[in-house]
Amino acid sequence: MKYGFDNEKYLKIQSEHIKERIAKFGDKLYMEFGGKLFDDHHASRVLPGFEPDSKFKMLTQLSEISEIIIVISAVDIEKNKMRADLGITYDVDVLRLREEFISRGFLVSSVVITHYNGQRSADAYRQRLERLGIRVYYHYTIEGYPNNVALIDSDEGFGRNDFVETTRQLVVVTAPGPGSGKMAVCLSQLYQENKRGVKAGYAKFETFPVWDLSLKHPVNLAYEAATADLDDVNIIDPFHLDAYGKIAVNYNRDVEIFPVLNALFEGIYGENPYKSPTDMGVNMIGSCMCDEEACCEAAKQEIIRRYYTCLGEFAEGLASENEVNKLSLLMKKAGITTDYRKATVAARERKEKSGVASSAIELEDGTLISAETSPLLGPSAALILNATKHLAGIDHKTKLIPQNMIEPIQKTKVNYLHGHNPRLHTDEVLVAISMLSLWDENCRKALECLPKFKGCQVHSTVMLSEVDRKIFKKLGVGLTCDPIKKD
Numbered sequence: 001m002k003y004g005f006d007n008e009k010y011l012k013i014q015s016e017h018i019k020e021r022i023a024k025f026g027d028k029l030y031m032e033f034g035g036k037l038f039d040d041h042h043a044s045r046v047l048p049g050f051e052p053d054s055k056f057k058m059l060t061q062l063s064e065i066s067e068i069i070i071v072i073s074a075v076d077i078e079k080n081k082m083r084a085d086l087g088i089t090y091d092v093d094v095l096r097l098r099e100e101f102i103s104r105g106f107l108v109s110s111v112v113i114t115h116y117n118g119q120r121s122a123d124a125y126r127q128r129l130e131r132l133g134i135r136v137y138y139h140y141t142i143e144g145y146p147n148n149v150a151l152i153d154s155d156e157g158f159g160r161n162d163f164v165e166t167t168r169q170l171v172v173v174t175a176p177g178p179g180s181g182k183m184a185v186c187l188s189q190l191y192q193e194n195k196r197g198v199k200a201g202y203a204k205f206e207t208f209p210v211w212d213l214s215l216k217h218p219v220n221l222a223y224e225a226a227t228a229d230l231d232d233v234n235i236i237d238p239f240h241l242d243a244y245g246k247i248a249v250n251y252n253r254d255v256e257i258f259p260v261l262n263a264l265f266e267g268i269y270g271e272n273p274y275k276s277p278t279d280m281g282v283n284m285i286g287s288c289m290c291d292e293e294a295c296c297e298a299a300k301q302e303i304i305r306r307y308y309t310c311l312g313e314f315a316e317g318l319a320s321e322n323e324v325n326k327l328s329l330l331m332k333k334a335g336i337t338t339d340y341r342k343a344t345v346a347a348r349e350r351k352e353k354s355g356v357a358s359s360a361i362e363l364e365d366g367t368l369i370s371a372e373t374s375p376l377l378g379p380s381a382a383l384i385l386n387a388t389k390h391l392a393g394i395d396h397k398t399k400l401i402p403q404n405m406i407e408p409i410q411k412t413k414v415n416y417l418h419g420h421n422p423r424l425h426t427d428e429v430l431v432a433i434s435m436l437s438l439w440d441e442n443c444r445k446a447l448e449c450l451p452k453f454k455g456c457q458v459h460s461t462v463m464l465s466e467v468d469r470k471i472f473k474k475l476g477v478g479l480t481c482d483p484i485k486k487d
Helices: 007-023 041-046 056-060 076-077 090-103 120-131 184-197 218-226 238-246 252-269 294-313 321-334 342-354 377-390 405-418 427-435 441-450 466-474
Strands: 028-031 066-074 107-116 136-140 170-174 199-204 233-234 249-251 358-362 368-372 457-460 478-481
Touching: 007 028, 007 076, 007 199, 028 184, 028 249, 041 218, 041 294, 066 076, 066 090, 066 184, 076 090, 076 107, 076 120, 090 107, 107 184, 120 136, 120 427, 136 184, 170 184, 184 199, 184 252, 184 358, 199 252, 218 233, 218 249, 218 252, 218 294, 218 321, 238 249, 238 252, 294 457, 294 478, 342 358, 342 368, 342 457, 358 377, 377 427, 377 441, 377 466, 405 427, 427 441, 427 466, 466 478
Parallel strands: 028 170, 028 199, 066 107, 066 170, 107 136, 457 478
Antiparallel strands: 233 249, 358 368, 358 457
16 A cells, blocks of 8 residues: 555644644633544545554543543434444444543543434433443534524523533543534533633644645545535635635534634633634644645545445435435546546456456556456455465466365355355355465465455445455455445
């Protein structure tokens, strides 16, 4: 994988900026952490070299003075919103995040349920958390938010919310995903802290969009693709342009909420220390890209990957036509089509020639390997065998798994486990190769090549099973599939 991001430089200069921001405020600082705190796989995909836990590593330097609030929306609880990268719901992820933080020495003081409007599912979730000894607070839906500043900045607005008890100087507000209400929690706390005579400040640590990259930069377009279901849009920050005469990129929700923040700060301090939404952030991503071309390429691949994921969800009834159209538009803005993805073209060419479901992988050096469905193997399992043979220098005609070994596995799947698909999945192929590697040198060499799959791109002309998708994910492969179900 070609690196385009200097992670060590990022850790250094980003942590310095956060410390400077803390020093600007007196009693307490609420810091909204956007994106994933220690498993930001989106950032690691669009910025090759960015480590998924980079933000967490910075935060560990401040663990003695910080505590964490985890935010989840009652709307997301009610609709069982999923974290696609982990395959778990947001409500389950809150508990996972809490355990992760605690195991790494952080204080997790509470959970805040936002957008609360009497949802029974939210009440049940609160009871579940409280039985585990977790403090839970409600923050309510405010009519006209974020435009009705007079109502929001009043006892009937933020004043109606539960006040979240905190004890440390730095309060980190995070969530399982975007749209959870992190910023509103911070602003509500500023309002209520001020009523209690506490001078609290606010800062925002949001990885995307990158304020000093252009509006149509692929990295920023990839962020829009990642939040297509939220209708987020990258825009020019009008407040920053007016204050400094400089163009900076932000996103619509931050710009929309800025008048509320401005009114709150004027009420607390007499003036707002921030002249624009961009000023609120401490994002140094743009300064740490060491190979912009590599980042642009990775971001374009991410946009296409998101498009295919959305097509699959639309086929399953899990995404709207509006989301599909938005992602299609983003590809046009990036100047790409699905044919930009070389593995996609190779897989479709293989399918056209064979007449059956096929798949293809683009290796690190640009080599394209393809495979097709057979009576013994599915397209993804066959692809892994073909690719590992190529990487290990094994003749393509060599059979890593003999047919007399595959047939008993198929018999077990169909006759004893009552499966409908006799073909081997990727996990079954890898287990078979692992067993054979005890005495077969070719199988051993093939297994040793699996780490070389990381960062490679794969396309399948049919939607793969959950098992196959998880295997490719564990191998670090970027996977896309045509929205066609298997027969």
